[in-house]
Amino acid sequence: MTVDLWEAIKGRRSIRAFTSDPVERRTLKRLIEAAIWAPSGGNAQTWRFVVVTDPDRIRRIKMVSPGLLGDPPVLIAACQDMDAAARKGGRLGREFLSVTDTGMAVQNLLLAAHAEGLGACVIASFHRGALKRLLHLPDEVEPLLLVSLGHPAEAPGPPDRDEGVISFEVYGGGNG
Ligand SMILES: Cc1cc2nc3c(=O)[nH]c(=O)nc-3n(C[C@H](O)[C@H](O)[C@H](O)COP(=O)(O)O)c2cc1C
16 A cells, blocks of 8 residues: 555545445554554553454444444444553543544544545544443443445535634744
8 A cells, every 4th residue: 555645634524434345454453553553652552452243243233323324344343441541641541541542543544544535534423331342342342433345336526624723833823
């Protein structure tokens, strides 16, 4: 997979319609490899990933995930071992780094999926307790984000980006 970085950053879209073609296991492993090469606070690496391809399990996850649209052949639950996060980073690790680290790992995963010609969408709207039960997550492992994944069946245009978010030197400072 070789792709121009700017093409990957700007060309990636949230994809919510998928073909029924499966995604090869070695590709899935490559996507997780991309995820775990993200930075993490103190190099804690307390993220955990559960890759789901069983159609019946995906169907049951859909029932508890209002934000999950379409019929993806793959779901990836990006989780955190909260005990490990607290052990490695104390309160900051448990309450903050766990969330930021997961976001960084998931963005790597999304870019790698795009580079592989796959479509993906992040989902935060799901019932955490129900997902924990469906994935047999132990108490200390919390699901933070779901990623739906598959071969894209749509090619949406880019949604607007607000570029007026930058200040120089101090908040509200102009760029000259
Ligand atoms: C933390 C997070 C949570 C999101 N949750 C959902 C979700 O529950 N359902 C959904 O369809 N899209 C979800 N999205 C996707 C956003 O709607 C999407 O990224 C945004 O509209 C910009 O579109 P783009 O990804 O194509 O650039 C989420 C994105 C992020 C970063």
